[in-house]
Amino acid sequence: MALQSLDIKQRSATTTPSPQARQTIEIAKLIDVSACIGCKACQVACMEWNDVRDEVGNCHGVYDNPMDLTEKSWTVMRFSEIEEQGKLEWLIRKDGCMHCADPGCLKACPAPGAIIQYANGIVDFHQENCIGCGYCVSGCPFNVPRISKTDSKAYKCTLCSDRVAVNQAPACAKACPTGAIQFGSKEDMKDYAAKRITDLKERGYEKAGLYDPAGVGGTHVMYVLHHADKPDLYSGLPVNPSISPLVALWKGATKPLATLALAGVALGSLFHYVMKGPNEVSKEIEKEIEKEDAQ
Amino acid sequence: MTNHWVDIKNADLVFVMGGNPAEAHPCGFKWAIEAKKTRKAKLVVVDPRFNRTAAVADYYAPIRPGTDIAFFGGIINYLLSNDKIQHEYVKHYTNAAFLIDDGFKFQDGLFSGYDEAKRSYAKDTWKYQIGSDGYAKVDETLQDPRCVFQLMKQHYSRYAPETVQKICGTPKDAFLKVCEYIASTSAPNRTMSYLYALGLTEHSVGSQNIRCMAMIQLLLGNMGMAGGGINALRGHANVQGITDMCAYSQNLPGYLSAPNEGDKDRATYLEKRTPKALRPGQMNFPQNFPKWFTSLCKAWYGNAATKENDFAFDWLPKLGGATDTLAMFHAMFEGKLNGFICQGFNPLASVPNKKKVGDALAKLKYLVVIDPLATDTSEFWKPHGEFNEVDPTKIDTEVFRLPANLFAEHAGTFTNSGRVVQWRWKSADGPGESKEDAEILAALFLKLKAMYAKDGGALPEPILNLTWAYTQPAKPSPEELLREINGKALTDLIDPKDPTKVLFKAGEQLPSFGFLRDDGSTACGNWIYCGTWSQAGNNTAKRDNSDPSGLGQTLNWGYAWPVNRRILYNRASADLAGKPWDPQRTVMKWLGDKWGGNDIPDMAPTAKPEDYVMPFIMTPEGVGRLFSREIMADGPMPEHYEPFESPLDVNPMHPNNPKAKSNPAARVYKSDMEAFGTAKDFPYVATTYRLTEHFHYWTKQSQINAIMQPEQFVEIGEELAKEKGIKAGDKIKVRSNRGFIKGVAVVTKRIKSLEIDGKKVHTVGIPIHYGFKGATKPGFLTNTLTPFVGDANVHTPEYKAFLINIEKV
Secondary structure, eight states: OOOTTOOEEEETTOOSOOOOSOOOOOEEEEEEGGGOOOOOHHHHHHHHHHTOOOOOOOOOSSSOSSSSOOSSOSOEEEEEEEEETTEEEEEEEEESOOOBSSOHHHHHOOSTTSEEEETTSOEEEOGGGOOOOOHHHHHOTTOOOEEOTTTOOEEOOOTTHHHHTTTOOOHHHHHOTTSOEEEEEHHHHHHHHHHHHHHHHHTTOTTOEEEOOGGGTOBSEEEEETTTTOGGGTTSOOSSOOOOHHHHHHHTTTHHHHHHHHHHHHHHHHHHHHHHOOOOTTHHHHHHHHHHHHO | OOSOTGGGGGOSEEEEESOOHHHHOTTTTHHHHHHHHHHOOEEEEEOSSOOTTGGGOSEEEOOOTTOHHHHHHHHHHHHHHTTOSOHHHHHHHBGGGBBBOTTOOEETTEETTEETTTTEEOOTTSSBOBOTTSSBOBOTTSOSTTBHHHHHHHHHTTOOHHHHHHHHOOOHHHHHHHHHHHHGGGSTTOOEEEEEOHHHHSSTTHHHHHHHHHHHHHHHTOTTSTTOSEEEOOSSTTHHHHHHHTOSTTEETTTEEOOBTTOOSHHHHHHHHSOOOSSTTOOOGGGGHHHHHHHHHHHHHGGGOOTTTGGGGGGSOOBOSOOSHHHHHHHHHTTOOSEEEEESOOHHHHSSOHHHHHHHHTTOSEEEEEESSOOSGGGTTSOBTBTBOOOGGGOOOEEEEEEBOOGGGSOEEEEOTTOEEEEEOOOSOOSTTOBOHHHHHHHHHHHHHHHHHHHOOSSOHHHHTSOOOOSSTTSOOHHHHHHHHHOEESSOEEETTEEEEEEEOTTOBOSOGGGOOSSSSEEOSOGGGTTTEETTEEGGGOBOOOOTTSSSOOTTBSEETTTTOSSTTGGGGBOTTSOBSOGGGOSEEEOSSSEEESSOOSSOTTOOGGGOOOSOTTSTTSSBOSSOTTSSSSOSSOOOOBOSSOSSSSOTTSTTOGGGSBOTTSOOOHHHHHTOOOTTTOOEEEEEEOOTTOOTTTGGGSHHHHHHSOSOEEEEEHHHHHHHTOOTTOEEEEEETTEEEEEEEEEESSSOOEEETTEEEOEEEEEOOOOSSSSSOOOOOGGGSSOSOBOTTTOOBOOSSEEEEEEEO
């Protein structure tokens, strides 16, 4: 169900045209890594606002905890110690959904309405429609969605679509004590980033820049990086993220064919269902995509 | 803080040494980031670890734990030898020109007057030369060899950059880079905000560490300025409040030194604590001590405190010896205490040498724990595997847990680091049978009072006569308490300048301590809080954040003590003529007939600049002290001494004097001296600290915090890890001469080995926070390891530098 004041731009596996009448502002969250102190207030705010609690884990020899994104940890801080030209740096990056303008997860998703892109740019999972196939995981160039072992649904950051729908900033941005997480229109965020980048360049970070990768049409979560030329220094932030070619093919040029194929599969499934009873959806396609991804 | 949180945004340089605000004070640290963003300020961090503050700093330099004075001494030497001081400020606003007694000496690591047997100094030579006019003698040319400036210059000339490197392990070029940053703020219109916390205080030389920075900030002219100051970052949201209320035996509320056995009567007591001005025309504000003290006695004893009975002076307890935390637990350890009431305090976890503390608690007849949580202390008697190996059959202590509710479950005030007292409202009811602390104490008091009334006793008066005029005696309200702390007129107060004018009618709340009197006509529970609840109402509840100054002064947000002043010593933000050193950041200026600007003047409002009334009104000399006279226990100028557990055999500053290896004036109990380890068995330097994910020993009880940082870890450098065959994630055992703990190894580039006096020294970092009670993984109490010794002046334990060994489990 669309949230009040959030118009839907596109739905997964849906051909119904999206509404056009209202004009909404494209929003963005800007993470200024140079002002981030790794306090994890964003992680806590995310858990509290969204009512998710991960397990109390263990220390694994690093500051990171929980160690990875899970169905209950929609954002985590990733700490990396690097030495660049003899200078030690402790780069701390808040990881989570990037809310791509061209979302690979949505493209890959075969379940109608399980993944929604709002007109403001937020990409949201509607778990009630999710079939747990995991295509979104394969489709994501940032390795973000996680499938719950409990309910077989995919979960990730919603960019607090419920808060944004009522003109509130995401919980993480509200909780951030140093203003390292900014929220506003994408345009304003780019302006703000430009000022921060100028400041960083004056402090000797000549390669400071904005991370808003074109390969996914730009993102609605952007980073200010001191070393924009080496995003991979930040715990493996992809240098040139793009959607897996198979997903692009699947939902791009060959979409009419794919729809036909899906219809064929659906027919086959029906036949299968009638003859042999219920089964998991589209195993063949899943295997195919996984095979492609592995290459 | 002399300044306040928001003021950090006005700094040109934010210097952090002995603190880690990004982790321990993330909300306040936003102002350091703001200074970087809006003023192009630089952030410089000196710390044994490259911590999360260093992660966003412009420059970081490493240091060996416990060697801060050598580093600071080096900075002082750099500023003086490179002429990077604010000359006019130093000449007029500090005691640089004051002449010191000819008998004062510093030799072989000891100041004149040392008594080895007593481990203390006779301080009769640590004094100014006094002229025939009764005032201190000065030499404004600063050339006299006995003037403070010359003595200081000589004293710190021994701290060359090479010496700093040898002691601290800080590479010389890194040290000099830090000096350059700091020296840049000697320009009259540039300021450095100095931030510190327990990294500076928790040493056997903790107070002198802070003295060093006070001297540096005075030399640079950064005191009283917007974006300047010495800014202690306090831990708990209200630890400033508890300090101000002086819930310690040594002080009465408002930092009034408590009477001791030597004070036979009120007159003797007051005489010792009421100083005379040491320079002509100075405000010498402590001369008002009798007014503050008498008003306190009237607040406590009301009509029972009369001129005839010395305003109840005899009813006040008189200290007979040390009563700090270490002294108290040592006495308990020796079986000299029967009972202990422990309110909002988890000493088993937070006092050094857990074994000693546990043994001490086991000697009590009873222990009362008033706390919202089931603390480790309240279960000191209960076996928790290897984390707490005790035999309850051998412990007779009866433990009472009185559940208190949390701060959010009752109204009251918080006083933040910037001295801003802020009212807070109750937001929820406490669970179960929990009660407000005030209600619990009221019940205890009323019971005691009833027992004294019925049975009498040795000295029933202090209990029977205590003022207790609350609407519900069993439940004093926070509003009533704050009104009482603020103080009121007890009779009509007549204007001394105009006998026909009544300033305040009897019963009216007073707006400032300026109206307190020493004749019993006023009552005030804490003179520095006078003004928090005036006739105008609860000023701490003000929430107007308008900021006409643009400096973040927000004078109508809460109420800052004293008298709502936001920046202390703010008269010093202007030159002798009253013109601001930096007109862009005016705090105070002379307006022709009075002082004004963007703060409450820290000066008599109409004292003309030509009257030469100096800005440091709380000293009898009117100026800031580069030489602290006889105030400190361990010397009038800070000197480097090694931590009590040091990786070195000698103090490199005084290799031939074993008496000067560690702080010669620090108190050490014999059994604790014997429990110190040596570098032979414990080759690594350990330092303890807090993590941003937790608060002390509370939040291990909270699920969310436990998720964020679930388990005890120990940080070691890559080099040491390699030597010991330890990998990240391995379980390791850390031993000191007092016990062991286990934790997960975090192997990091952020702690480097340092070369100290030709020897390689590794530092190991050990977070506190974990224990056997809570939602985090059950673990050891870090203070199992730490030594039971503290600062020579205030006895803050040396948690930050001691010796350990490690091994893979």
